[in-house]
Amino acid sequence: MSILSILFPNRCPYCDKLIDMNETECSVCRGKFPDVPHIRKLAQGNVCVSPFVYDGTVRDAIRSLKFRNCVFNAKSLSGQMCRILQKLYGDEDIDIVTAVPMSRSSKRERGYNQAELLAKETAKLLGKPYKELLKKVKKNLVQHELNGEDRKRNVIGVYAVTDKRLITDKRILLVDDICTTGSTLSECCKVLLECSPADIICTCAAETSAD
DSSP: OOHHHHHSOOBOTTTOOBOOTTOSSOHHHHHTSOSSOEEEEOTTSOEEEESEESOHHHHHHHHHHHHSOOTTHHHHHHHHHHHHHHHHHTTOOOSEEEEOOOOHHHHHHHSSOHHHHHHHHHHHHHTOOBOOOEEEOSOOOOGGGSOHHHHHHHTTTOEEESOGGGTTTOEEEEEEEEESSSHHHHHHHHHHHTTOOSEEEEEEEEEOOOO
């Protein structure tokens, strides 16, 4: 056992119980994970698949990742995202994994982009490259403070591609932390589709039915 593991032991993202260094969550919480994936059809015709509903201990785990610097939580959440991707798509190949971007100022303030952490961990588990295919080019309001119609308007023209050559004819996995109305993912898909990818699959740690 290392000194780091003694000083900073891993804790289950869902119940805060101490867990072994090789675990990403405790066996009790793992046993409660749902088997059936959640599937949301997006406005662009693509789908978003999620292992969880944004509620209870899952909501706490995501909020701790997002707002309280609990970056370890990304390992468990990404593991479950990979599990449902395998369940739905099997060995169907992915060329590139990417994330919904944050503005530079927001990323600097938080210290990281939680969607990027999830995407990089997912890419590692799938054995695929992670690339920044999108960038944020326009400042907008915070999505969770808006209703459904305002969310759609709020993301128009916010994103742009970084390099079209990385996208054309590629099968892309687009990652975010939460899918609420799907407006952000739909806008990102719209921008990516202008570069003629072979396919886009979206995944999030959790979805919510809130407007």
